[in-house]
Amino acid sequence: MVKKTWLKGIGLFLSLAMLAGCSGQSKPTAGAGQDSNEIVIGANFELSGDVATYGTSSLNAAMIAFDEINAKGGINGKKIRVVKYDNKSDKTESMNVATRLITQDKVSAIIGPVTSGNTLGVVPVVNSKKVPVLTPTATHPDVTIDPNTKKVNEYVFRACFIDxxxxxxxxxxxxxxxxxxxxxxxxxxxxxxxxxxxxxxxxxxxxxxxxxxxxxxxxxxxxxxxxxxxxxxxxxxxxxxxxxxxxxxxxxxxxxxxxxxxxxxxxxxxxxxxxxxxxxxxxxxxxxxxHYTPEDPDPAVQSFVKAYKEKYGQTPDALAALAYDGARLLADAIQRAGSTEPEKIKEALAATKDFPAITGKFTLNENHDPVKDIVxxxxxxxxxxxxxxxxxx
The missing domain is CATH 3.40.50.2300 (Response regulator)
Known part of the structure; x- marks a missing residue:
């Protein structure tokens, strides 16, 4: 009798454990499960393929920005950890990378891709998973405005002017x-x-x-x-x-x-x-x-150009400058949100005003596009x- 009771107890324990395990796996939450002392940001860039020079310079510049922020203590006392993947300059792979960053790496936000075509591949993923993406350089109007519904893509933002x-x-x-x-x-x-x-x-x-x-x-x-x-x-x-x-x-x-x-x-x-x-x-x-020229005498521009040259041995192109601005904008929004929750970061991004970018100070309009000058x-x-x-x- 004691033996049967013991077995029933074990059976009940195992059943509850299995239910708990299933429940925990059913709804992976972006931004959840992060170390309390870090903020996880995804990087989705073209590091090989047709426009690899764009993706590489953009990631390089973004990392300079994140490293500078970490060197100053991070965001609200937390250090930034960047999870980087190569989307191979391919639209489908860009979509796959975005899905992996959200569902497996549990990032709070994503920076990249570079091109409009690849970013358009990411849009349905981030909108459905409700995690903000900030493309530094995708200029096509459809990136932030759905061409069918004419509504704003709620979780999509950019740091560049539009086409x-x-x-x-x-x-x-x-x-x-x-x-x-x-x-x-x-x-x-x-x-x-x-x-x-x-x-x-x-x-x-x-x-x-x-x-x-x-x-x-x-x-x-x-x-x-x-x-x-x-x-x-x-x-x-x-x-x-x-x-x-x-x-x-x-x-x-x-x-x-x-x-x-x-x-x-x-x-x-x-x-x-x-x-x-x-x-x-x-x-x-x-x-x-x-978007900018490295010849601009503005001290902030020259500081960035100097840092990039010292680390990578070449002059940063405009896409690098936009990625540097994009990384800083994302960090600024996380700081203003006071949270690693994607929803709060999204709200902070949408409220961006007079951001001091090296490609020109800008405010994000109602379409999540920056209002800025062109060179x-x-x-x-x-x-x-x-x-x-x-x-x-």
């Missing part, structure tokens, strides 16, 4: 170079198509004429057929919203064909690889919209020179 402003600023500048333009678009790239759309709208509204639009594949190596057609149209301006690896090939081949028109592009041009591949002489009479960069013998600044509208 509607960037494309129209490029058009405003392009009209100073001439009234006739041709647009070259990467057909499978949301970033390129978005910028092209807003450039065309702005150029036409300003009294310019779009002579034509030509689509290309970003994996092409020979663009001469398209460029021969462009040459026959005799444009004053060629708008090329693409990433640096394509821009270098297109501009080089255009100059070889005798095309002398001004090339204008977006922030995707900003990489030291552009000059390395194209050559400095080829890039004269080329301009692009950007027009001219390439002169391979060096970046500020041509002008266009005020946010």
């Amino acid at each position: 509607s402003f960037q494309g129209k600023a490029a058009a405003e500048f392009g009209l100073k170079k001439g009234k006739k333009a041709v647009v070259l678009v990467s057909q499978a790239d949301e970033y390129s198509k978005g910028l092209a759309k807003f450039f065309k709208e702005g150029f036409a509204a300003g009294g310019g004429t779009i002579l034509g639009e030509e689509a290309f594949n970003k994996d092409d190596n020979d663009y001469r057929a398209i460029l021969t057609k462009v040459k026959s149209q005799e444009p004053d301006v060629i708008y090329l919203p693409a990433y640096y690896e394509v821009v270098a090939k297109v501009v080089k081949q255009a100059r070889e064909l005798g095309i002398k028109a001004a090339f204008v592009g977006g922030d995707g041009w900003d990489s030291p690889k552009l000059v390395e591949v194209a050559g400095k002489d080829v890039l004269n009479n080329c301009f692009f919209t950007n 027009i960069i001219e390439l002169k013998d391979g060096k970046q020179v500020v041509s002008e600044k266009i005020k946010s509208k």
Whole structure:
């Protein structure tokens, strides 16, 4: 009798233990289970693949910011621990990384990805899991506004201006170079198509004429057929919203064909690889919209440039500057929230006002987009020179 009672007791204990275990695994909570002395932030960046230089410079800069914060005691007495993954410059992998960071690593927030396409892959994940993501550099409007519902993506924020402003600023500048333009678009790239759309709208509204639009594949190596057609149209301006690896090939081949028109592009041009591949002489009479210049004499900018050069041996590009700002903005929101709970961090991000970024002080608007100025960069013998600044509208 005693033996049977003992066995029943053991059975009841095991059953309760199993139920408790199942209950604990059913609803993993982001930010939960973190060490009381640390804040866990996820990093989802393109460290290999097509835009690896962007992802690498962005992660490098973000880590400088987090290290600086930790060196000063962390956030509200807690140190930041960063969990880093490579999304391989791929939309599906970006989604997988976001899921892993939230469900397995229990991060309180995520910084990255870099590109608009990869960030759009992350949006449904963070919205469903209710964990904020801050992309430093994804400029497509759909990143923060759902194109179907027209509602704000509640858990998505960014530190960069958006393509509607960037494309129209490029058009405003392009009209100073001439009234006739041709647009070259990467057909499978949301970033390129978005910028092209807003450039065309702005150029036409300003009294310019779009002579034509030509689509290309970003994996092409020979663009001469398209460029021969462009040459026959005799444009004053060629708008090329693409990433640096394509821009270098297109501009080089255009100059070889005798095309002398001004090339204008977006922030995707900003990489030291552009000059390395194209050559400095080829890039004269080329301009692009950007977020900052390392030549800015502002002490905060120069402090960042110095720190980056000392650690990584090269000048930080605009994406690095935005990632540095993005990391600091995320830390600032966590401090203001006074919590590692994703929901409270999200609320603090949405309330950001007059943030002192090195890419220009900004306030996040109701769409979670920063209101900030834009810089027009001219390439002169391979060096970046500020041509002008266009005020946010």
